[in-house]
Each structure stands twice: as structure tokens, then as C-alpha cells.
Amino acid sequence: MKSLLRQLTTLSAIAATTCSAAIALPLQVSAAQFGQQPIADDRIVAVAEPVNNGRFYNLLIIEQLSSARRCWQEQGNNPTIVNPLLLTFDFSGICGRSSDSNGYSVRVNGEDLGSRYRLRVEQQGDSLVLVASPSPLQRGLPKLELGRSTGVVNDFVKLELDAGWTLTRRVFNGQTLGHIYLTNNQPLDTVIAASGARQPTSPRPPISSPTPRPLPTPPSGNPLPRPGSPPRNNDNIDYQVIVPGGSALLRSRVNSVEPGAFRTTVNGQSVIQAGRFREQSRANELRQRLVQAGLSAQIVEVAQVNSPTTPTPSTPSANVIYQVIVPGGSALLRSRVNSVEPGAFRTTVNGQSVIQAGRFREQPRANQLQTRLQNAGLDARIVQTTGTAASPPSSPSPRLPTPAARQGEVLIMIDPGHGGRDPGAVGRNGLLEKEINIFIARRLQSTLEQRGYRAALTRTQDVEVDLQPRVDIAERANATIFVSIHANAISLSRPEVNGLETYYFSTGRNLARAIHSSVLRSTDLRDRGVRQARFYVLRNTSMPAVLVETGFVTGREDATRFQSTAAREQIADAIAQGIIDYLR
Numbered sequence: 001m002k003s004l005l006r007q008l009t010t011l012s013a014i015a016a017t018t019c020s021a022a023i024a025l026p027l028q029v030s031a032a033q034f035g036q037q038p039i040a041d042d043r044i045v046a047v048a049e050p051v052n053n054g055r056f057y058n059l060l061i062i063e064q065l066s067s068a069r070r071c072w073q074e075q076g077n078n079p080t081i082v083n084p085l086l087l088t089f090d091f092s093g094i095c096g097r098s099s100d101s102n103g104y105s106v107r108v109n110g111e112d113l114g115s116r117y118r119l120r121v122e123q124q125g126d127s128l129v130l131v132a133s134p135s136p137l138q139r140g141l142p143k144l145e146l147g148r149s150t151g152v153v154n155d156f157v158k159l160e161l162d163a164g165w166t167l168t169r170r171v172f173n174g175q176t177l178g179h180i181y182l183t184n185n186q187p188l189d190t191v192i193a194a195s196g197a198r199q200p201t202s203p204r205p206p207i208s209s210p211t212p213r214p215l216p217t218p219p220s221g222n223p224l225p226r227p228g229s230p231p232r233n234n235d236n237i238d239y240q241v242i243v244p245g246g247s248a249l250l251r252s253r254v255n256s257v258e259p260g261a262f263r264t265t266v267n268g269q270s271v272i273q274a275g276r277f278r279e280q281s282r283a284n285e286l287r288q289r290l291v292q293a294g295l296s297a298q299i300v301e302v303a304q305v306n307s308p309t310t311p312t313p314s315t316p317s318a319n320v321i322y323q324v325i326v327p328g329g330s331a332l333l334r335s336r337v338n339s340v341e342p343g344a345f346r347t348t349v350n351g352q353s354v355i356q357a358g359r360f361r362e363q364p365r366a367n368q369l370q371t372r373l374q375n376a377g378l379d380a381r382i383v384q385t386t387g388t389a390a391s392p393p394s395s396p397s398p399r400l401p402t403p404a405a406r407q408g409e410v411l412i413m414i415d416p417g418h419g420g421r422d423p424g425a426v427g428r429n430g431l432l433e434k435e436i437n438i439f440i441a442r443r444l445q446s447t448l449e450q451r452g453y454r455a456a457l458t459r460t461q462d463v464e465v466d467l468q469p470r471v472d473i474a475e476r477a478n479a480t481i482f483v484s485i486h487a488n489a490i491s492l493s494r495p496e497v498n499g500l501e502t503y504y505f506s507t508g509r510n511l512a513r514a515i516h517s518s519v520l521r522s523t524d525l526r527d528r529g530v531r532q533a534r535f536y537v538l539r540n541t542s543m544p545a546v547l548v549e550t551g552f553v554t555g556r557e558d559a560t561r562f563q564s565t566a567a568r569e570q571i572a573d574a575i576a577q578g579i580i581d582y583l584r
């Protein structure tokens with residue numbers, strides 16, 4: 001099926017768009033090839049999934065494929081909360097889960113509009129609205145409303161579809177496929193008219209307004225604005241170094257000073273976060289470097305999300321894990337725990353429902369989280385488990401149900417950088433770093449598995465995952481090593497800068513060397529060295545961790561290489577060989 005779809009891809013009119021579309025993973029097949037099949041209302045649900053602690057929402061579609069176990073549960077009205085039960089068990093074959101444009105698209109009057117419309121969830125007043133917004137090349141098309149919630153909370157919220165819209169399944173040559181359509185069977189003109197009539201005459205601006213309110217600007221010399229009133233307790237404060245704005249260009253400029261920078265939001269406004277520190281002096285240092293590069297960097301005090309940023313030299317007694325839980329299982333409780341610890345999720349301990357807020361090998365980290373939860377009025381407890389035998393079955397992360405590695409078992413955690421709304425670096429010919437990263441990561445995983453190693457990904461799809469959850473996924477899975485995959489960028493005016501850089505912070509040095517030399521052996525990438533750097537995922541993981549910058553999307557040579565599938569696979573396979581060399 002794959003090869004057939006690939007052939008169809010080349011036949012369709014993709015050549016007209018950019019190179020990045022031509023190499024993009026989603027396979028676009030011309031619309032006429034597909035049919036649609038209805039799905040019973042009670043077998044499928046559209047959900048707004050909170051991302052980044054409810055700062056924005058992603059469309060998640062859950063489908064009940066078999067009746068073996070319930071995939072979700074609904075509670076309440078205004079809004080209706082969806083409890084995604086599928087996250088608590090291995091749902092393959094039982095539930096379907098679509099969370100990006102590979103999994104769902106818009107179909108109107110028998111025509112696939114996936115290349116013309118993107119599905120998004122927007123907050124409009126006190127509703128979460130499911131909209132189809134026209135792709136960048138379709139400026140003439142109006143935005144469509146497809147459904148909305150009856151309220152907003154930081155939880156999984158049910159989206160009720162507007163009249164005329166249903167969820168259907170893609171059919172090809174009589175075979176049903178996994179792809180879900182948001183379907184309307186009326187002509188597009190009628191749909192547009194109906195959608196326009198439903199929208200308020202003066203719609204509220206979307207969350208990321210094009211003219212953002214200015215962030216509090218510190219008087220020079222005192223780089224510490226205090227948005228809101230965060231706790232003054234120094235133990236609970238991080239110093240976040242940001243540059244207001246959210247463009248790919250800005251991000252790439254910040255990246256050239258601090259390679260780990262990424263896009264996020266502060267007080268609802270787009271910013272590039274260059275760093276986050278416990279120590280104010282380090283934040284000042286970074287801010288100064290950014291200012292010297294002509295960037296308007298600021299420091300914002302924020303309540304700590306997790307763990308000290310300086311790695312705790314851990315001498316954990318190999319077997320003991322400290323699990324921080326809050327007894328109970330309601331969506332409300334989960335949402336309260338989430339507001340303290342965004343990665344929290346529902347699970348069971350000794351047969352009882354709990355919200356697990358964290359799981360650590362170091363007791364001080366567990367204590368710290370317990371205190372933060374107790375300060376928020378939650379009945380947090382620490383459960384000490386030995387190995388994985390006594391811990392809850394596989395304690396899945398909400399994003400990646402990777403069963404934790406047993407003691408002595410090797411698990412390689414692969415971390416494809418960026419994703420979703422965070423494209424990472426944007427390079428020549430529209431190359432998107434996030435697409436390169438996930439491609440190499442997937443190939444790396446399959447190569448390692450073919451060679452008998454267990455490997456897992458921190459994200460398997462094109463979704464935005466914050467940095468701490470990536471660390472959490474690796475820690476929960478008890479990974480042996482952590483390998484983050486990125487592509488580098490400097491500036492489009494520097495095509496001569498090309499080459500491989502491999503980073504470590506503390507324990508990853510030998511792993512970095514093994515990977516670096518393997519990639520140099522099997523590719524013609526230039527050698528830009530093994531380097532030490534303070535990337536978040538390197539500082540905060542407890543296992544040997546490296547970050548591989550697999551080439552420059554802005555470099556002439558490297559960008560050309562990235563455009564070749566075979567060359568990307570070669571890089572991935574060489575990383576795999578390096579990992580195996582290290583583990584032997």
C-alpha cells in the first residue's frame with residue numbers, strides 16, 4: 001500500500017509547491033481517489049487537547065475500533081470533559097488516535113481539502129472552536145467553523161460538531177483507511193455561507209494576536225520584570241530568558257546565539273525562549289550575549305516547572321523509584337495537578353486511581369514536587385517502588401506509552417526536536433527542521449530495532465512537545481541513553497557553513513564521540529566537532545544524553561543532502577551504528 005501511495009504522490013500536483021512539501025512525510029493523494037464511510041456518533045469523538053498547560057489546544061480524534069475496552073469517557077457539560085482512557089493501556093487495535101494532519105483532514109462535498117485547509121482549535125471567548133483555516137497558499141478562502149466546546153478548561157474538552165459536519169473514515173479501493181475526515185456533504189459555497197453566518201460579526205482576535213501587547217520591558221540594569229505576582233520564594237523561581245516575537249527568522253537569530261532556543265508563549269504572547277535558569281547570574285549572562293547580538297532579550301521570573309536546572313549528581317540506588325501521586329482520578333483533580341505539573345496523568349497504584357505528577361530516581365526531586373503540590377493544597381504523597389515490579393503497569397506518559405525498561409534492559413530514547421507549531425529552523429528551499437528530525441528519528445528507531453535494540457521516540461508525530469515532557473518521557477521509560485535529533489541553522493546568507501556537531505553536557509561524552517565519528521565515517525558531512533553545551537534536555541536527563549545537529553538547513557551542501565531521502569537515511573543509520581558501538 002505504501003508504494004502505491006508513493007506512486008500516486010508523484011502523480012499528484014505536489015511539484016508545484018515547495019521542496020519541503022515534496023519531501024514531507026504525509027502522503028497526499030489526489031482527492032478523486034478516495035471515498036468516505038460514515039462512523040457512528042458514539043464510536044468517535046473530537047477533542048481539544050491542552051498543550052503547554054492549556055496555553056493552546058490541539059485537535060485529537062479518538063475512535064472506538066473494537067469493544068474490548070472503552071477508549072474514552074465523558075463527564076459533565078459546560079464543557080464536557082473527555083477522559084482519554086486509551087492512554088492508560090496499550091490501545092493498539094482497540095482505539096484509533098489521530099492528532100495531526102496525517103490523521104485527519106477536511107472533506108467537503110466529496111472533495112478532499114486537506115491541502116487547502118488545516119484543522120486547528122482556537123480559543124474564542126469562552127469556547128474552544130474547531131476551525132479549518134486556509135493554507136498559506138490559499139489566501140482567498142475564508143476560514144470555516146466546524147464545531148465548538150461549551151466552555152474552556154485546562155483538560156481534554158469535547159468539541160461538538162456544527163450541523164452538517166460529521167466524522168467519516170477515508171476509503172480507498174474499497175478498503176477503509178485510518179485517516180479520518182471532518183466531512184460536510186453540502187457544496188463548499190453553502191458551507192462557507194453557513195459558517196460565515198455562524199461567526200460573530202466582530203470575531204474576537206485569536207490568542208496569538210498579530211499586534212501583541214508589549215511585554216513588560218525592564219529598565220536597563222534591572223532585567224527582572226515580574227508579570228503577575230509569582231512567588232517571591234527563591235526556591236521556586238526560574239529566570240527565563242526570552243526574546244519577544246515568534247517568527248522563524250527571529251528564532252533562527254536567537255538560535256545562532258543559543259542553539260537550544262525554542263518558541264513558546266509568555267502571558268499569551270509568542271516569545272523565543274533562549275534559556276531558563278535557577279541562577280539569576282546565568283540568566284543575566286545569556287541575556288547579555290543576546291543583547292550583544294542585537295536582540296531585545298528580557299528576563300522573566302517564572303514559577304519553577306520542575307527540578308533544578310543544574311543536574312543533581314545522582315547516585316541513585318539502582319532499584320528505587322520515587323513516584324509522586326495525588327490519590328483520586330477525577331478530571332478536575334487531574335486538571336488541578338496539571339496546573340502545578342503539566343505532565344501529570346491518571347494511572348493506578350495498587351488498584352486505586354491516582355494522578356501521577358512525577359516519577360524520579362532522586363528522592364530530593366520527588367520531595368520538591370511533593371512540596372509544590374502540597375503548597376497548591378493537594379494531598380500529594382510519595383510512593384517508593386522498587387524496580388518496575390511494584391510500580392504501576394507501564395505507567396504510560398500521556399504522549400508516549402513506552403513501557404519502562406526493566407533493570408538491565410537497554411532502551412534507547414530518541415528525541416526528534418521541535419514539532420507541531422514549532423518548526424525548528426527553517427532553511428533553504430523551505431526545509432523544515434522538524435520534518436528532518438522526525439524522519440531521521442523514525443529511521444533511527446527502525447534501524448535500531450532491526451538490530452535487536454529497543455528504541456522509543458519522545459514524539460511520534462508532528463506535534464509540539466515541550467522540553468520538560470521530553471525529559472519526563474525518558475525518565476519514566478527508564479531509558480539507558482537519550483539521543484536528541486536536530487538540524488542546525490545559522491543564516492540563509494551563510495551557505496558556506498555546513499557540517500555535523502554533536503553535543504553532550506556531562507555524562508554523554510563517550511556516546512557523543514561514538515556517534516560523531518560513525519556519522520563522519522559514513523557520510524560526507526563536514527566535521528564541526530564534538531562540543532559541550534547546556535541544552536535543556538542534556539542538563540535535565542539522568543542518563544547519558546547527546547544532541548546531534550545533523551547538518552545546517554541553511555548550508556548549501558547540507559540543505560542539498562537533506563533533500564535526499566537516501567542521504568537522511570544514511571545519517572540515521574550512521575547514528576544507529578554509533579549508538580551500537582557505544583553500547584557494546
Ligand SMILES: [Zn+2]
Binds near residue numbers: 417418424433
Ligand atoms: Zn533544533
